[in-house]
Amino acid sequence: MSEQNAINTILVANRGEIACRVIRTAKSLGYRTVAVYSQADAKALHVQAADKAVCIGPAEVGQSYLNMPAILDAVKRSGADAVHPGYGFMSENAEFADACSAAGVTFIGPPVKAIDMMGNKRQAKLAMLDAGVPCIPGYSGSDQSDDTMVREANEIGYPVMIKATAGGGGRGMRIAHSESEMRELIGSARSEAENAFGNGEIILEKAIVEPRHIEIQVFADKHGNCVYLGERDCSIQRRHQKVVEEAPSPFVTPELRKAMGEAAVRTAQACDYVGAGTVEFLVDHERNFYFLEMNTRLQVEHPVTELITDTDLVAWQIKVAAGETLPKNQDEIQLNGHAMEVRLYAEDPRQNFLPQTGDVALWRQADGDGLRCDHMLADGQTVSPHYDPMLAKMIAWGEDRADATRRLKRMLEDSVLFGVENNRHFLAKVIDNNVFKAGGATTAFLPDHFAEDPSMQALNANNEDWALASMILSASNSTQHDSRSNWSSFEHHSGNYKLRQGENIADVTLRSNSRGSTIAGEVVILQAEQDAATVNNLELISIEDNRALFSRDGVQQSCWFTVENSNLYLASDNGDLYFEDISRLPALGADQAGSGQIKAVMDGAIVDIKANVGDSVQKGDLIMVMEAMKMEHPMKADVDGVITSINVQAGDQVKSKQLLAEVQPNEE
Structure with a gap:
């Protein structure tokens, strides 16, 4: 190994599972490791795994994991002599690779020339044609006018895939099935590509029907x-992103x-x-x-x-x-x-x-x-x-x-x-x-x-789910400890519970058998207006370390659960259920659909406001757009009516379930 390539300490310019994975191998080979992290990731697993860690900025990726000067400063301060970029973020950034080399740091990745060539889909395709690599019929020319694109699409034959040359993750990608669709989609593909990658250049390819990837x-x-x-x-x-490999x-x-x-x-x-x-x-x-x-x-x-x-x-x-x-x-x-x-x-x-x-x-x-x-x-x-x-x-x-x-x-x-x-x-x-x-x-x-x-599809608890949830809550409450405590059923447990799961509410009555060991449930699902349903032959045997051991029709089995603030997460055969214990709250009905309240679906940022106070809107009309987790989410009216308030403006950071706007429903 030459002296100039000697590596002693590797800084991982990434976060999450890939940072943990790279750190694991680097440590096993005897290298020292450095993690970088945003303020939001201060307690993240990759920070704990590394020998050293350097904060590189606020939560926003542009100020942290995409902040090249901050990362290079972390390299210098930590004494790292190599950088592993993981994937995403800076991993295919030719300027970053070049900057590492200029700083005398080994970039654990390909040369700048390779990143540059393959980072541009148009250039890459032309190079592959020269190399004799089979390519999809298409257009990768420098003439980017709409008329040229439409003419080339007509020659290729529909359906045609529009792709951003600097794209990835499905952004800047559209499928046109006709000339009219082609003219309509070119603009949106360019716009999305420009916003995502700073490059609105596109290429065209014949869409291969139901291919293997x-x-x-x-x-x-x-x-x-x-x-x-x-x-x-x-x-x-799904959404051009892989699910199974x-x-x-x-x-x-x-x-x-x-x-x-x-x-x-x-x-x-x-x-x-x-x-x-x-x-x-x-x-x-x-x-x-x-x-x-x-x-x-x-x-x-x-x-x-x-x-x-x-x-x-x-x-x-x-x-x-x-x-x-x-x-x-x-x-x-x-x-x-x-x-x-x-x-x-x-x-x-x-x-x-x-x-x-x-x-x-x-x-x-x-x-x-x-x-x-x-x-x-x-x-x-x-x-x-x-x-x-x-x-x-x-x-x-x-x-x-x-x-x-x-x-x-x-x-x-x-x-x-x-x-x-x-x-x-x-x-x-x-x-x-x-x-x-x-x-x-x-x-x-x-x-x-x-x-x-x-x-x-929407997940709704069945009668046995309601009964088992009530049993676990009853047993957990009886121990006066958290859900990791041990408990066995050789005690008498009974009582009444009112639980909410999703949009459904149920009254559950528990009772023990003569041995005091079997808890059965009588379940009434209020929202479904069903008759009382008695659940028999369901016995909760024990709870320990977030596992509930129970018997159904004489067959023992177990499931995961945890209790937080008297509410229960429960793993069922059909998916993970969340039950709220509302036994001590006033009588509740279902939340009314079409409330007129527009709330944030998660933490994120408002990127565009599409309406004004006083506007008449119909159910489904777009009111605003928020961005979260690298995706745009349309926020729409859920009733016909008039907008009475808009509580945010473009650029605002919002919290999950924050009230963004209100629509006064029409009287009828």
Whole structure:
């Protein structure tokens, strides 16, 4: 190793699970580590994991994790001699990579030339055509006029994909199915791209109908060696962002794997690549593949490749950055078994994947053979609106695809995250879907095969859920301790409870049997106007460490729960339920729909006001737009009426459930 490449201390210019993951490998290799953090992340897991930590600014990413001078200052103050950017934030910023080099710091990533070339989709596509890499028919010219775009789209043939050249994450992306749609969508695509990336340039591509999204992991060193480490299938997506990733792909044949792998290596060589990179392809039904883009960084889904190739890609990154040769040549890279990963998000699939915020009330991950979880979670942690909603990656390895699927499903079902709405239950149902298990999922999987799944519908407690919730609350209250205390049912418990779950309210009467050990429930769901329903043969046996052991019809089982301020989080077979104990409150009815009150859906910022006080509006009219967790959320009137107040203005930071505006409903 040459002196100029010597690495002793690595600063991780990122946050969350990827920062924790990089720190873990760096420490295992004997390096000292430095974390950077915003004021909102002062108590975050990655800060606790590193040897040193430096605050780089307020919560807003532009003043912290995208604040290049602050990060470079942290490098200098901490004595770090290398920077790992993770993914997102500064990871594909050529100016940042160049600044690190200028400061005499090793950038653990590709050269500036590669970042520049692949960061512009138009330039990248032209380079790939020169390199003989198959590309989707389209237009990548410098003439960006609307008339040219429409003419080129007509020649390509509809449907046509409009894409921002500097884009990612689905922003600046539109699909036009006709010339009229094309003219309509060009402007919005440019505008979104300009706002998101500071570059309104676009390209056009033929839209491949229901393709597979297959990507190849490549790795190159400074000595001219370049290899590919198999493929990953990332076909299940929502909003053009990946939900499930697996390796190898159930669709890819050995011949296709070799052809795509060699094309990916040509891609890397065309830009003199160094380090870890991912070449993404779209593959049609006939197994024709087309270059999509190259990500010049470590991918979110890199663990599935690590598990089937028995490698540590972060360790490879550090070694290559330090000037070493690749640890393996192409012949030494063998695929073993099958790995699958899902992304645990703070979002609500039942509300069109609306991002969520909140405090973590309870987090427990299931463990076992072949299971891995890269996460950023801890009890009491706040999930804020300032950053991407991904909280963890849950990964399983198996000897074959069925084995990996089965292990991952159990991992999802046996883990728990209370306090912030998340997609854990949704993910478990996705990988249990017959189309997915048969390997038939394409990018159209969610709308075509999963839109009506119960995990995407409103969640309502059933009679046994109401009864069990009341039993646990009664038992927890009787101990006069928190929900982690031990309790057994050999005591007499009875009483009346009024609980609210979502929009439903139920009166629950508990009573013990003659032995004093079985608690049964009589449940009345007031909102459904149902007759009283008696729940028999349900016995709460014990509660310990947030686990409730109960018997249903003589069959013992357990579930996760936690009690906070007399309210209960309960994991049911259909999803996580939240019960409010309103027994001591005055009689309550359901909240009236169409109240006229417009409240913030989460913490965020108001970006635009679309109406004025005194305006007449109809239900569904757009009143204002707020931004949270990197997404825009339209705030609409829920009644016909007149706007009587607007309590915020553009640029204001708002809290969840804050009253933003009021509409006086029409008298009729």
